[in-house]
Amino acid sequence: MKWNRFLKGAAIVGVLITTLFVRNSGIALASSGDNDSINEKYGSPVVVYGAQLSAAQKDEVKKLLDVTDPSQVREITATGQDLVNYIKGDAHANMYSSAKITRDDTGGGIVVNIVTPENITEVTKEMYANALLTAGVKDAEVDVASPIKVSGHSALVGIYKAYDTGKGTNLNKDRTEVASEELSLATNLAKKEGMDSDKVSQLLTEIKQEIAAQHPATKEDIANIVDEKLKTLNISLSEKDRQLLIDLFDKMRHLNINFDNVQSQLDNLAQDVKQKVQNAVDQGFFQKVADFFQKLIDAIKSIFS
Template sequence: MRKSTIGIVILSIILVGLIIPMGFSGQVEPVVITYGETTHANTDYKNTVDNFFKTQANADMANAKTKIVTADEVNKISSSITGKTYTSGQIFSSALLDLNDNKELQVSVDKSKITTITGNMYISALKSSGITSGHVYVTSPVTATGESALAGIMNAYEEATNVKIPETVKEAANTEIYTQSEVVQNSNATADQISDLVDDVKETVKEENVTDHQTIVNIINNYTIVNNINISDSDIENLATSIEKIQNVQGDVNNFETEISTVLNNTTDSNAISDFLSGLTG
């Protein structure tokens, strides 16, 4: 009996050595919360946000890593895209990232508070960045567009995986969010219509490796006609510019996607071997 137990332990150690890379321990923080600095500074606001996360996410909030998203961080993005400048009293949107739910990318948005950016818009922008897994929850203590939340979500992924998202990729993804938001506000099209339109165009542009601006404009025009979406020529131009920007950073996106996939796949392997060892000792 003793020999059998020793044999199982040795086999387990060998399997661990084969599956889990050296130095992996502690590499991933499975749950990260990013608070807008206005929310974090106000106890009532923070409690409102935390209550949403507690009721919606099946996550270990007690051991979650937290980070504060400042107006300066948001302004680095928004000022170059929309020209908007926020103060430290205007950053409300907050997000929780749960990498334990790691099969596919999901985004759950508090629709009672986030008025413009939808879950599909966040998913589209995150996939443009090379992020394809994890469950994200987005809320705010007061009504907000949700535009600044993408900065927090990206910070959460960086904190969770210790993998830096290239600045070129961040800028392209944020341009996509802000542009879609503006188109929704400028037109009678719904947020989901614009999100689906952008996804269709991005897929075509990527498959055909299109980098020419006018060609992208023509593709957008074709999709608006087919799907009976009425948006202005200037909105089409802006969408084309944002999609062109995404296409131009595909090299950086691919490199980041490879790096983050390696980290997340190692996490999955770690969970699998843990389950295996529990089965042996249970």
């Protein structure tokens, strides 16, 4: 009888732990919208397919990106030559990751949805958003998908091409190149020991926020901002990686990238990233609690065995 009461109590504790985790994890339910409505101000959404997709894979991507009526979207293909044009990439590179870009009203910000997170192995939605802000993209909803496992870098080139084919929306090539450098640096840093993609995104976003606030005039000013953020976020980098960060943001300074114009989008992105980092901390805490109770249950079971 006592044993049964104990098991019931343990089950209740487990439910409470789960409830607390969900409450603190910041999980949000997707809201329903009218996805079939065309924004007459900006025209139909643009869907960019990777050039290496087979016919079957392209059909799969269409389903993933909710392309049910091709007449309601503008379809283009991203090729290896586009890698050369936009980011000085390899013309022979394979292109699989694809994207759907729906321009939004001014002030809507950049919303990135990775439809196939299991197949986009390196680039996170926050990394995409950061790079797109650097490139000059704003106020758009971007859906990314791939039928196979890929890093996700080529989708960024596809997004650039989607903007270049629109009237009056051409992007500055120097900015797209430095945005690609930013994405490469972000994914490389995320592979370092003691780092993860959320922490890297938080670092990059908060550096941009400080640049917008301080308007650094020299490379030394950039270095001071980078060092302060590394210290504040308790991030330890090698001297080589630290210098890569400084060089990257100094390039942005020379390009006169004005992050003031996207301050609200940076603020929203920073808040999202901070929430993800906090969720990861909370999840680790609750896992420790669950492990503790499991050990307790196992210990009591051993008494009765």
